[in-house]
Amino acid sequence: MSSEIKTASSSPWPTASEISIPDHERYSRQILFPGIGADGQQRLAAAHVAIVGCGATGAATASLLARAGVGTLTLIDRDFVEPSNLQRQILFDETDARDALPKAEAARRKIALFNSSITVVPRVADLVPANIDDLLSPAHLILDATDNFETRYLINDFAVRQSIPWIYAAAIGAYAATMNILPTRLSGKGDEAALQTACLACIFPKPPTGPVETCDTSGILSTAVNFAASLQTTEALKLLTGQPHLMRRTLLSFDLWSNEKSEISTSTPRPGCTVCGDRVFSHLAGEGRPHITLCGRNSVQIHERHRPVDLPAMRTRLALQTDLHDLRANDLLLRFRRGDYTFTLFSDGRAVIQGTTDITLARSLYARFIGS
Numbered sequence: 001m002s003s004e005i006k007t008a009s010s011s012p013w014p015t016a017s018e019i020s021i022p023d024h025e026r027y028s029r030q031i032l033f034p035g036i037g038a039d040g041q042q043r044l045a046a047a048h049v050a051i052v053g054c055g056a057t058g059a060a061t062a063s064l065l066a067r068a069g070v071g072t073l074t075l076i077d078r079d080f081v082e083p084s085n086l087q088r089q090i091l092f093d094e095t096d097a098r099d100a101l102p103k104a105e106a107a108r109r110k111i112a113l114f115n116s117s118i119t120v121v122p123r124v125a126d127l128v129p130a131n132i133d134d135l136l137s138p139a140h141l142i143l144d145a146t147d148n149f150e151t152r153y154l155i156n157d158f159a160v161r162q163s164i165p166w167i168y169a170a171a172i173g174a175y176a177a178t179m180n181i182l183p184t185r186l187s188g189k190g191d192e193a194a195l196q197t198a199c200l201a202c203i204f205p206k207p208p209t210g211p212v213e214t215c216d217t218s219g220i221l222s223t224a225v226n227f228a229a230s231l232q233t234t235e236a237l238k239l240l241t242g243q244p245h246l247m248r249r250t251l252l253s254f255d256l257w258s259n260e261k262s263e264i265s266t267s268t269p270r271p272g273c274t275v276c277g278d279r280v281f282s283h284l285a286g287e288g289r290p291h292i293t294l295c296g297r298n299s300v301q302i303h304e305r306h307r308p309v310d311l312p313a314m315r316t317r318l319a320l321q322t323d324l325h326d327l328r329a330n331d332l333l334l335r336f337r338r339g340d341y342t343f344t345l346f347s348d349g350r351a352v353i354q355g356t357t358d359i360t361l362a363r364s365l366y367a368r369f370i371g372s
Contacts, residue, residue, distance in 0.1 A: 050073075056145075201275040311334045
């Protein structure tokens with residue numbers, strides 16, 4: 001991607017004359033807003049946004065961007081829909097939870113019901129160094145809707161290396177936070193420039209230490225999720241319509257229950273930052289990348305094999321096991337239960353094993369039933 005957003009025809013960002021609005025009536029109220037207008041709507045139609053994570057924040061953000069008319073959305077998520085998601089994850093319903101449908105695919109199907117004129121690309125995958133170029137390179141903007149800092153640092157490395165803007169977002173309990181990361185100078189309409197901001201590593205040189213709150217330990221309000229998604233989406237709209245100079249240059253956090261608010265300036269990179277200063281991308285190199293225990297589910301994800309799996313053939317083989325229960329499969333995943341453990345196997349060989357946080361045990365169970 002170019003280091004600047006320009007209106008020249010050579011830029012990846014089309015001008016108003018290069019693309020037509022597919023449905024003027026659909027976006028008529030948004031076009032009336034002076035900040036968007038007809039030109040901005042056409043820019044949105046030409047934009048490509050990647051959303052990493054389709055849980056609570058990601059589902060809300062995807063819905064808002066789809067309704068706003070962003071032309072292409074790539075939805076990346078490693079997980080599947082469960083009943084506990086329905087309290088806050090607005091694109092999913094009880095059928096999705098009953099079928100354990102992958103969140104990226106469930107989101108695509110729901111978005112198609114209210115805006116079939118845009119392109120939604122579901123990617124049922126765990127974002128890791130080996131696939132990050134394939135998943136994120138086409139995007140003009142990356143939106144974080146993950147639940148762990150390991151993936152956020154990976155996104156930050158990639159975005160800084162490729163000079164692609166991204167927006168951090170988090171929600172837990174009644175707390176919401178967002179931060180815009182502009183890895184390079186961006187120019188927009190009228191050549192109004194937005195200078196480079198701090199990156200994630202400037203503000204958080206090291207990941208949080210000690211006990212880390214999750215939705216399992218602290219709960220979460222759907223209002224906090226939607227607040228974070230609304231802030232993130234609004235900042236995205238500013239960028240995608242060629243107005244990066246209007247984007248907030250702080251790490252903003254707000255507790256909706258206590259009404260406590262804080263802002264930390266992110267207007268300039270931190271001197272000596274390893275990532276955006278020294279350009280050392282240790283997370284892209286995969287250094288020390290662990291197996292990730294998923295948020296609030298007493299589960300371990302096995303993602304070290306990365307091999308395609310023939311799910312129908314695997315189902316036929318596993319059907320011979322007398323101690324497996326609730327065995328079912330579709331084109332996207334296979335699930336079964338064995339004692340206290342529930343297995344969900346994806347077509348890329350990745351698996352989520354619920355019922356334990358013991359990585360050694362999870363690996364052993366994977367090898368026994370899926371293969372080594």
